[in-house]
Amino acid sequence: MDANTLWQDIERIHAAAPLVHNITNYVVMNITANALLAIGASPVMAHALEEVEELVALAGSLVLNIGTLSPPWVQSMIRAGIAANKCGIPVILDPVGCGATSLRTTTAQRLLSELSPAIVRGNASEIMALAGGTPDTKGVDSTNSTEECEPAVRELAEQSGCILSVSGATDLIIGQGRTIRVFNGHPIMPRITGLGCTATAITGAFAAINPSPLQAAAHAMALMGIAGAIAAEKSTGPGTFQPQFLDALYNIQKKDIEQRLQVQE
Amino acid sequence: MDANTLWQDIERIHAAAPLVHNITNYVVMNITANALLAIGASPVMAHALEEVEELVALAGSLVLNIGTLSPPWVQSMIRAGIAANKCGIPVILDPVGCGATSLRTTTAQRLLSELSPAIVRGNASEIMALAGGTPDTKGVDSTNSTEECEPAVRELAEQSGCILSVSGATDLIIGQGRTIRVFNGHPIMPRITGLGCTATAITGAFAAINPSPLQAAAHAMALMGIAGAIAAEKSTGPGTFQPQFLDALYNIQKKDIEQRLQVQE
Amino acid sequence: MDANTLWQDIERIHAAAPLVHNITNYVVMNITANALLAIGASPVMAHALEEVEELVALAGSLVLNIGTLSPPWVQSMIRAGIAANKCGIPVILDPVGCGATSLRTTTAQRLLSELSPAIVRGNASEIMALAGGTPDTKGVDSTNSTEECEPAVRELAEQSGCILSVSGATDLIIGQGRTIRVFNGHPIMPRITGLGCTATAITGAFAAINPSPLQAAAHAMALMGIAGAIAAEKSTGPGTFQPQFLDALYNIQKKDIEQRLQVQE
Numbered sequence: 001m002d003a004n005t006l007w008q009d010i011e012r013i014h015a016a017a018p019l020v021h022n023i024t025n026y027v028v029m030n031i032t033a034n035a036l037l038a039i040g041a042s043p044v045m046a047h048a049l050e051e052v053e054e055l056v057a058l059a060g061s062l063v064l065n066i067g068t069l070s071p072p073w074v075q076s077m078i079r080a081g082i083a084a085n086k087c088g089i090p091v092i093l094d095p096v097g098c099g100a101t102s103l104r105t106t107t108a109q110r111l112l113s114e115l116s117p118a119i120v121r122g123n124a125s126e127i128m129a130l131a132g133g134t135p136d137t138k139g140v141d142s143t144n145s146t147e148e149c150e151p152a153v154r155e156l157a158e159q160s161g162c163i164l165s166v167s168g169a170t171d172l173i174i175g176q177g178r179t180i181r182v183f184n185g186h187p188i189m190p191r192i193t194g195l196g197c198t199a200t201a202i203t204g205a206f207a208a209i210n211p212s213p214l215q216a217a218a219h220a221m222a223l224m225g226i227a228g229a230i231a232a233e234k235s236t237g238p239g240t241f242q243p244q245f246l247d248a249l250y251n252i253q254k255k256d257i258e259q260r261l262q263v264q265e
Numbered sequence: 266m267d268a269n270t271l272w273q274d275i276e277r278i279h280a281a282a283p284l285v286h287n288i289t290n291y292v293v294m295n296i297t298a299n300a301l302l303a304i305g306a307s308p309v310m311a312h313a314l315e316e317v318e319e320l321v322a323l324a325g326s327l328v329l330n331i332g333t334l335s336p337p338w339v340q341s342m343i344r345a346g347i348a349a350n351k352c353g354i355p356v357i358l359d360p361v362g363c364g365a366t367s368l369r370t371t372t373a374q375r376l377l378s379e380l381s382p383a384i385v386r387g388n389a390s391e392i393m394a395l396a397g398g399t400p401d402t403k404g405v406d407s408t409n410s411t412e413e414c415e416p417a418v419r420e421l422a423e424q425s426g427c428i429l430s431v432s433g434a435t436d437l438i439i440g441q442g443r444t445i446r447v448f449n450g451h452p453i454m455p456r457i458t459g460l461g462c463t464a465t466a467i468t469g470a471f472a473a474i475n476p477s478p479l480q481a482a483a484h485a486m487a488l489m490g491i492a493g494a495i496a497a498e499k500s501t502g503p504g505t506f507q508p509q510f511l512d513a514l515y516n517i518q519k520k521d522i523e524q525r526l527q528v529q530e
Numbered sequence: 531m532d533a534n535t536l537w538q539d540i541e542r543i544h545a546a547a548p549l550v551h552n553i554t555n556y557v558v559m560n561i562t563a564n565a566l567l568a569i570g571a572s573p574v575m576a577h578a579l580e581e582v583e584e585l586v587a588l589a590g591s592l593v594l595n596i597g598t599l600s601p602p603w604v605q606s607m608i609r610a611g612i613a614a615n616k617c618g619i620p621v622i623l624d625p626v627g628c629g630a631t632s633l634r635t636t637t638a639q640r641l642l643s644e645l646s647p648a649i650v651r652g653n654a655s656e657i658m659a660l661a662g663g664t665p666d667t668k669g670v671d672s673t674n675s676t677e678e679c680e681p682a683v684r685e686l687a688e689q690s691g692c693i694l695s696v697s698g699a700t701d702l703i704i705g706q707g708r709t710i711r712v713f714n715g716h717p718i719m720p721r722i723t724g725l726g727c728t729a730t731a732i733t734g735a736f737a738a739i740n741p742s743p744l745q746a747a748a749h750a751m752a753l754m755g756i757a758g759a760i761a762a763e764k765s766t767g768p769g770t771f772q773p774q775f776l777d778a779l780y781n782i783q784k785k786d787i788e789q790r791l792q793v794q795e
Contacts, residue, residue, distance in 0.1 A: 019404045027559045027575050029292045029333075033458035038503050043458070044362070044404035045292050048335040051366035058365065058404060068559075070578045097574070100588065101581035139549045139574035139588060191780065193563035193573070238568050239776025246504025250456065284669045294557045294598075298723035303768050308723070309627070309669035310557050313600040316631035323630065323669060511769025515721065 001180060001218045001265070003257045009210050009219050010252065014040040018060030018208035022201060023047050023077050025067025025096065028194035031242070032201040038249040039223070041205040047073055052080035060208025061089055063201050064117075066107055067096035074107055081115035090118035090207040090216075094200040098122065099129025100139055112160060118213040121165040121200045121220075124149040131156040141190070146172040154179075165203060165217040167196055171225065173218045180218045183262035184225025186232040192241055199224045218263065226260045227252060266445060266483045266530070268522045274475050274484050275517065279305040283325030283473035287466060288312050288342050290332025290361065293459030296507070297466040303514040304488070306470040312338055317345035325473025326354055328466050329382075331372055332361035339372050346380035355383035355472040355481075359465040363387065364394025365404055377425060383478040385421075386430040386465045386485075389414040396421040406455070411437040419444075430468060430482040432461055436490065438483045445483045448527035449490025451497040457506055464489045483528065491525045492517060531710060531748045531795070533787045539740050539749050540782065544570040548590030548738035552731060553577050553607050555597025555626065558724030561772070562731040568779040569753070571735040577603055582610035590738025591619055593731050594647075596637055597626035604637055611645035620648035620737040620746075624730035628652065629659025630669055642690060648743040651695040651730045651750075654679040661686040671720070676702040684709075695733060695747040697726055701755065703748045710748045713792035714755025716762040722771055729754045748793065756790045757782060 019042045024032060029045050036043035046055050049072070056062055062084040064077045084091045093115070095108030108130050112120065120127070123142035125135035131152040135144050146153075146168035153174050157164045163175035171182040189195050199220060206216035230252075231244035284307045289297060294310050301308035311320050314337070321327055327349040329342045349356045358380075360373030373395050377385065385392070388407035390400035396417040400409050411418075411433035418439050422429045428440035436447040454460050464485060471481035495517075496509035549572045554562060559575050566573035576585050579602070586592055592614040594607045614621045623645070625638030638660050642650065650657070653672035655665035661682040665674050676683075676698035683704050687694045693705035701712040719725050729750060736746035760782075761774035 021404075025575075026291050026556050027563055030295060030458060030560060033292055034503065037456045037458055042404055042406050044365070045290075045333055046362070046366075047333065048368055050336070051368040054366040054368075055404070068575055068577065071580070097576070100574070101576075101584040103578055103581040103584075139551075139572055139585070141572050191567045193560060193567055235773075235777075237773075237777030237780040238564065239773035239778075239780070241773075242564075243500075243502075243504035243506075243508060243773060247500075247502030248504075250502040250504070286669075291556050295560060295723060298557055299768065299772075302721045302723055307669055307671050309630070310555075310598055311627070311631075312598065313633055315601070316633040319631040319633075320669070508765075508769035508771075508773060512765075512767030513769075515767040515769070 001215055001263060003261050005215060006219045006222055006257055007254045009206055012209040013205050016209055017042050018205060019044060019058055020061050020063060020201065020204040020208060021046065021055045021059035022063045023073065023080055024063060024065035024197065027067060028197040031194045032198050034246055035198045035249055036201055036205055038246045039202060039205055047076050049076050049079060052076050053083040056080050056083040057087060059089060061092060061204040063092045063204040064111060065094040065096055065197055065200060066104060067197060069107055077111060078114060081111065085116050090213060091115055092119045092121060092200055092204045092207055093117040094197060095120065095122050095126045095130050097139065098126040099135050105129055117162050118207055119163045119165055119203055119217045121203050123196060124166055124168055127164060127166050128152050146170050163213040163217050165221060167199055167221065171221040173214065173221060175214050178214060181264045182218060182221045182225055184222055184229060184260060186228045188232055188238055188241060189228050191238040222261055222263060226256060229260060266480055266528060268526050270480060271484045271487055271522055272519045274471055277474040278470050281474055282307050283470060284309060284323055285326050285328060285466065285469040285473060286311065286320045286324035287328045288338065288345055289328060289330035289462065292332060293462040296459045297463050299511055300463045300514055301466055301470055303511045304467060304470055312341050314341045314344060317341050318348040321345050321348040322352060324354060326357060326469040328357045328469040329376060330359040330361055330462055330465060331369060332462060334372055342376060343379060346376065350381050355478060356380055357384045357386060357465055357469045357472055358382040359462060360385065360387050360391045360395050362404065363391040364400050370394055382427050383472055384428045384430055384468055384482045386468050388461060389431055389433055392429060392431050393417050411435050428478040428482045430486060432464055432486065436486040438479065438486060440479050443479060446529045447483060447486045447490055449487055449494060449525060451493045453497055453503055453506060454493050456503040487526055487528060491521060494525060495521065531745055531793060533791050535745060536749045536752055536787055537784045539736055542739040543735050546739055547572050548735060549574060549588055550591050550593060550731065550734040550738060551576065551585045551589035552593045553603065553610055554593060554595035554727065557597060558727040561724045562728050564776055565728045565779055566731055566735055568776045569732060569735055577606050579606045579609060582606050583613040586610050586613040587617060589619060591622060591734040593622045593734040594641060595624040595626055595727055595730060596634060597727060599637055607641060608644060611641065615646055620743060621645055622649045622651060622730055622734045622737055623647040624727060625650065625652045625656045625660050627669065628656040629665045635659055647692050648737055649693045649695055649733055649747045651733050653726060654696055654698050657694060657696050658682050676700050693743040693747050695751060697729055697751065701751040703744065703751060705744050708744060711794045712748060712751045712755055714752055714759060714790060716758045718762055718768055718771060719758050721768040752791055752793060756786060759790060
């Protein structure tokens with residue numbers, strides 16, 4: 001990936017306005033919907049068992065996020081995921097809090113094995129737990145670095161065939177025998193709730209228009225990091241960061257990407 | 266309607282602080298509650314079957330919004346709506362995503378027929394689907410203009426006896442043999458999630474203090490459009506728009522309305 | 531309490547980043563999570579019956595808020611609360627809308643009697659209703675002053691052994707035979723949804739690191755009031771207040787507290 005491929009995908013999202021179907025958590029529904037709208041995608045949040053298959057049939061991608069999971073919602077995620085697999089649209093899984101409780105760990109592992117997610121995006125602790133390791137998780141915040149979890153991520157990527165996208169100070173995107181590191185971002189970002197979930201939703205928008213899940217995942221993390229850095233420069237704390245972040249997603253120009261993108265493959 | 270009648274209603278809301286009972290979707294609960302507080306109304310969000318009748322009895326209006334519907338919530342909407350009809354308080358229905366899935370279409374049609382909403386507020390695609398047409402809907406965003414849907418809206422208004430309030434580049438309020446067009450607003454507004462739902466909630470506040478649902482619907486759309494234009498001038502994208510929009514609702518003066526109101530009847 | 535004890539607790543939260551487990555309402559999940567992150571705590575929102583005991587075991591405190599209650603969520607609150615009592619971590623109860631419906635009143639009274647909350651935080655109407663009085667409640671907004679409810683609060687504190695923290699123009703913290711009044715705050719604060727719930731969540735963060743629930747409750751109300759006053763100075767209405775409020779929580783300095791704190795014991 002480079003500035004050209006990222007910009008090309010942003011233009012594709014603007015042009016296609018892909019429908020991204022989210023079954024996600026209560027905390028982040030508003031910010032993830034706003035972030036998707038800001039980049040030109042069309043979000044829909046819908047969890048009723050009775051309608052998820054119909055919505056998946058209209059959608060460009062399906063985002064599953066277990067942040068405030070309960071058994072009926074998991075049932076809907078499974079049904080929607082099976083429909084997405086049948087339709088051939090990419091499933092993006094965010095295993096929020098995997099490792100913190102057995103409900104979360106077993107649910108994330110079940111979604112990974114019963115569905116075929118194109119991309120799994122989480123923090124280092126969550127991905128380590130998903131890989132069967134024992135991370136130092138505390139609730140939904142990671143206490144591991146992406147460096148620590150790299151061997152586990154690599155193994156899980158090989159076993160599962162998924163792209164693994166791990167956010168942290170350095171973002172790590174691993175899959176298909178390749179590794180991309182994204183260095184963009186800002187230290188204030190973990191102090192705002194839902195930015196990880198927003199990264200997952202935006203990954204869904206890129207996956208809807210780019211057939212390579214590796215590129216889609218890397219583009220999403222790079223855009224998040226660049227918009228985050230712009231927002232941090234224009235704000236005075238985590239509160240003013242949020243409106244500036246949505247503005248940065250909305251106003252981003254090719255030159256912002258050319259000047260700021262820091263990736264390594 | 267004119268600037269005087271709109272301002273009079275805003276002052277009534279300030280004075281009466283009507284309780285608006287919302288059974289609404291997860292995505293917009295926060296922004297709609299904040300918008301209602303900003304204009305001086307008193308919002309309550311409550312969906313438990315066990316308490317909706319009691320709350321309706323305290324409320325000035327009932328807002329039903331199917332944005333993240335599931336069968337138990339629909340059951341509560343029905344119970345609350347019947348109670349509202351009995352108490353004689355106005356019901357405002359927002360058929361979010363009507364036309365996108367059969368669950369949404371049948372639920373919206375059921376709420377329209379089993380209850381007697383005073384006002385239905387939606388986008389063009391939703392209202393066309395509610396009228397039995399086949400809109401070009403995509404998820405919850407409209408792909409039809411209010412002009413296209415005008416004949417269907419007129420027919421539905423006659424059949425149902427409701428006021429139909431259709432948001433778009435031009436807002437269309439039809440009912441009781443009358444048609445009001447509101448030209449206020451700003452093109453960035455569809456890029457912020459929940460502004461349609463906010464229009465519905467604010468319609469609820471006006472309906473609580475104005476016995477004419479036609480005027481209430483038109484006043485709400487005009488206030489939304491004027492506050493939206495003010496916010497757009499003070500912001501640099503959809504993120505900074507939101508806080509400015511709530512400030513504009515809170516700070517609006519009679520002269521803002523006099524200078525900006527653009528309506529046609 | 532004084533500026534030194536408050537600042538000491540803020541530093542403790544920064545150092546310990548306590549996990550605060552919230553079973554709370556849909557309207558405020560985002561803002562309360564962001565407020566907890568802004569002060570350096572680590573929020574988790576989780577309501578599934580299957581996982582609440584496991585999360586409580588990791589947490590420093592448990593916040594129960596009935597703002598959009600339904601029977602399954604109450605069941606989870608009970609289970610989590612019993613686990614918290616067993617673990618010896620403090621339970622903070624926010625009886626949102628107590629007095630408005632019998633479901634809310636009986637649920638709040640049940641949570642108070644079946645669990646042993648360390649602190650109950652609500653507005654004057656809610657606390658009067660919880661004490662068995664008949665407040666002038668309207669929905670979830672208080673129509674009583676903290677002065678009016680003081681005798682009822684004092685009695686409830688004695689009967690229950692809880693600390694009662696009542697927010698209003700003057701905040702009243704009563705328990706263990708002591709009374710603390712906090713005069714900080716700003717009149718715009720009731721115009722923003724979820725600030726009461728945010729006070730409760732922040733009370734949870736202080737309770738997680740301070741063994742005195744009286745001090746924890748008073749520190750939380752003082753920090754809320756000071757951050758609210760700072761935010762009000764930097765904003766032009768309830769919309770711009772919110773990002774400024776989170777920034778104020780994040781950026782607060784010892785000198786802000788020394789200059790502004792107004793308490794009486």
